[in-house]
Amino acid sequence: MNLCQQNANSKEAKMHNSCQLEKEFINKWVQGLQICNSSSKKMNLLERKKKIKLSADIAIASAKNLTTSWSKAIISEATKDEQNMTLVKNVCGPESKFMYAHQKVTSHKRTTSKKILKKCYGVHRKMKKMEPCRGSNLATCIAKRLVKKRTQVLKRLVPGGELMDEYSVIKEALDYILSLKVQVDVMKNLVNVTTSLS
Amino acid sequence: MSSRRSRQSSSGARISDDQIVQLISKLQQLLPGTRIQRSNKASASKVLQETCTYVRSLHREVDDLSDRLSQLLSTIDADSPEASIIRSLIM
Numbered sequence A: 001m002n003l004c005q006q007n008a009n010s011k012e013a014k015m016h017n018s019c020q021l022e023k024e025f026i027n028k029w030v031q032g033l034q035i036c037n038s039s040s041k042k043m044n045l046l047e048r049k050k051k052i053k054l055s056a057d058i059a060i061a062s063a064k065n066l067t068t069s070w071s072k073a074i075i076s077e078a079t080k081d082e083q084n085m086t087l088v089k090n091v092c093g094p095e096s097k098f099m100y101a102h103q104k105v106t107s108h109k110r111t112t113s114k115k116i117l118k119k120c121y122g123v124h125r126k127m128k129k130m131e132p133c134r135g136s137n138l139a140t141c142i143a144k145r146l147v148k149k150r151t152q153v154l155k156r157l158v159p160g161g162e163l164m165d166e167y168s169v170i171k172e173a174l175d176y177i178l179s180l181k182v183q184v185d186v187m188k189n190l191v192n193v194t195t196s197l198s
Numbered sequence B: 001m002s003s004r005r006s007r008q009s010s011s012g013a014r015i016s017d018d019q020i021v022q023l024i025s026k027l028q029q030l031l032p033g034t035r036i037q038r039s040n041k042a043s044a045s046k047v048l049q050e051t052c053t054y055v056r057s058l059h060r061e062v063d064d065l066s067d068r069l070s071q072l073l074s075t076i077d078a079d080s081p082e083a084s085i086i087r088s089l090i091m
Helices: A002-039 A047-061 A071-077 A082-092 A096-130 A135-157 A166-197 B017-030 B041-074 B081-090
Strands: none
Touching: A002 A047, A002 A082, A002 A166, A047 A071, A047 A082, A047 A135, A047 A166, A047 B041, A071 A082, A135 A166, A135 B041, A166 B017, A166 B041, A166 B081, B017 B041
16 A cells, blocks of 8 residues: 555656656746847748757756756757857856866766777777677577667767766666656647647 | 576676666656566667667657747748747747
């Protein structure tokens, strides 16, 4: 009985969380769109689309309030371009300043040092991999390799995933998918509203 | 008992297999479509594959929706009162 209650509570909590996230996202996105559109009145379709997408991504990341790695990765990626600074500052607020400045340096260092390591041990790692798969272990071995392969792909899909270990990337993917769903839902609604009004 | 434990925990053994299995099952619940839950690693790779496909499709949706929105907003130069609502909201 307690377990059922717990399940119900956690479902409610999840609903509440996603409603909260939706509200935050909508507020921040509208803010972002206003900033984008106030800068230049004449934009071609592609530029406009990029701005809409960018403001949506920054909005959903900022709605997370620095709690997840993927959101930090999105914001730090956006701040690499000088043109996005006003947008990020206004939507995310001043606290993000410290976060992205630091993130810029460390992520770059980590990727370069990882690349060097990969080059050095690439051959050795390949040879190591070939060894343990024999006999009864074959199925487990193949399964493990598949999981590793898929996780590598997932790392490229989740923002900031390249710097994470397997466990974290799966954890981050969970939250990232939920947030993407919120983003898509809100965008769909806006499209529907705009279509019906025009 | 021994059949489950015989899975060798290799590098990164700080995270237990059970924790990973739990994560995978949570992921499974998020994915569209219903599946029978299994706890071995073979289906874990399937879940991961579907996760990747799903994330890609969500990315594509965001892209498409941004496209449509940009088209709609650029053609919304009409003087109707509804258009002015939208314009004041996001422009």
